[in-house]
Amino acid sequence: MTMEGTDATNNTSSNFWKSSTGPIWALAPMEDVTDTVFREVVLRLGHPDHYPILFSEFLSTDGFCHPVGQTKVIHRLKINESELELVKKHDVKMVAQIWGTDPEKFHKTARYIAEETPFDGIDINMGCPMKNIIRKGACSALINTPGLAREIITATKEGSNLPLSVKTRIGFKSVVTEGWISNLLASEADALTVHGRIQKRMSDGEADWNEIGKAVQLRNQINPGMKLLGNGDVKSIEESMQKINDYGVDGVMVGRGIFGNPWLYNPDHEPGMQDKLDALRLHATLYATTWKGEKPWSIIKRFFKIYTNSFNGAPALRSQLMYTHNLEEVETVLANFLAEQPK
Numbered sequence: 001m002t003m004e005g006t007d008a009t010n011n012t013s014s015n016f017w018k019s020s021t022g023p024i025w026a027l028a029p030m031e032d033v034t035d036t037v038f039r040e041v042v043l044r045l046g047h048p049d050h051y052p053i054l055f056s057e058f059l060s061t062d063g064f065c066h067p068v069g070q071t072k073v074i075h076r077l078k079i080n081e082s083e084l085e086l087v088k089k090h091d092v093k094m095v096a097q098i099w100g101t102d103p104e105k106f107h108k109t110a111r112y113i114a115e116e117t118p119f120d121g122i123d124i125n126m127g128c129p130m131k132n133i134i135r136k137g138a139c140s141a142l143i144n145t146p147g148l149a150r151e152i153i154t155a156t157k158e159g160s161n162l163p164l165s166v167k168t169r170i171g172f173k174s175v176v177t178e179g180w181i182s183n184l185l186a187s188e189a190d191a192l193t194v195h196g197r198i199q200k201r202m203s204d205g206e207a208d209w210n211e212i213g214k215a216v217q218l219r220n221q222i223n224p225g226m227k228l229l230g231n232g233d234v235k236s237i238e239e240s241m242q243k244i245n246d247y248g249v250d251g252v253m254v255g256r257g258i259f260g261n262p263w264l265y266n267p268d269h270e271p272g273m274q275d276k277l278d279a280l281r282l283h284a285t286l287y288a289t290t291w292k293g294e295k296p297w298s299i300i301k302r303f304f305k306i307y308t309n310s311f312n313g314a315p316a317l318r319s320q321l322m323y324t325h326n327l328e329e330v331e332t333v334l335a336n337f338l339a340e341q342p343k
């Protein structure tokens with residue numbers, strides 16, 4: 001691993017943001033959700049025609065550059081061989097998301113990602129609203145320090161020549177789309193994702209797509225070459241197309257919508273009970289074999305409800321799954337459930 005030096009690396013991957021033409025689909029970065037396991041599940045349930053750009057969970061640049069802390073955060077960059085195989089086969093792009101406040105640490109982390117990992121791009125988190133994070137001046141708090149935000153973008157760009165994107169909101173305490181987004185449009189970033197809420201709103205209320213539309217107008221005037229994705233409350237490919245038509249965004253990033261429908265990227269498929277149980281088994285197996293106890297079982301339990309709905313006996317099955325502690329117990333619960341099904 002190289003952490004020294006200040007030059008951009010020799011990574012020659014082409015700039016997929018600049019070269020992308022059609023509608024862009026993106027699966028949002030989500031902590032404790034979009035690890036290598038879930039990303040692979042989303043691809044396996046999706047259709048190659050609609051595969052999204054995959055974002056990692058956010059990685060702390062402070063943690064990464066800390067001599068001891070690194071071991072605690074590095075798992076966020078883990079990519080299983082089985083995910084990588086799929087990604088390569090279908091030319092899916094993967095983006096590592098990073099956060100922090102120190103441009104030098106962004107530079108070092110970006111350099112590592114470019115030199116040592118298969119990620120195709122880097123995304124800077126300027127949107128997370130969580131109190132413990134904004135207290136440090138990071139993520140959405142950078143909206144209040146636009147000069148530092150620009151320094152961070154420059155340092156990250158200098159640390160690697162991977163395509164660079166920024167994910168942000170339309171304001172901190174109040175809506176400041178014009179000033180803030182104009183600042184980012186004048187930066188070295190190749191793409192922006194705009195979540196149509198301010199920090200203060202967290203995830204409450206409806207995302208303001210009119211402000212996202214305003215960001216598109218600014219982009220058209222200031223930097224037409226920069227891609228702009230909208231984010232907030234979208235639950236399907238159909239709705240994404242509607243947003244593209246109505247607001248002029250180049251693409252749509254979906255977060256929580258994937259919990260309502262993990263087949264979101266396979267819009268012509270109507271999953272039945274067997275599909276759901278197979279998906280649940282796949283997810284639990286990948287989780288157990290990938291993390292081997294490194295991550296608690298409680299994390300995967302949050303996913304069980306996305307596969308146990310809209311079939312007879314689903315609520316009872318779900319509550320039994322909530323008492324499991326490992327893959328073997330999940331297998332037993334599933335086997336008992338199937339044995340009780342009418343032949």
Ligand SMILES: Cc1cc2nc3c(=O)[nH]c(=O)nc-3n(C[C@H](O)[C@H](O)[C@H](O)COP(=O)(O)O)c2cc1C
Binds near residue numbers: 029032058125167
């Ligand atoms: C469980 C969870 C974890 C999240 N973690 C991150 C994260 O690591 N980085 C980030 O930029 N946004 C994160 N977000 C925000 C989402 O990426 C997205 O911007 C937000 O959920 C709004 O989109 P949606 O309405 O499609 O869910 C997270 C959201 C959720 C629900």
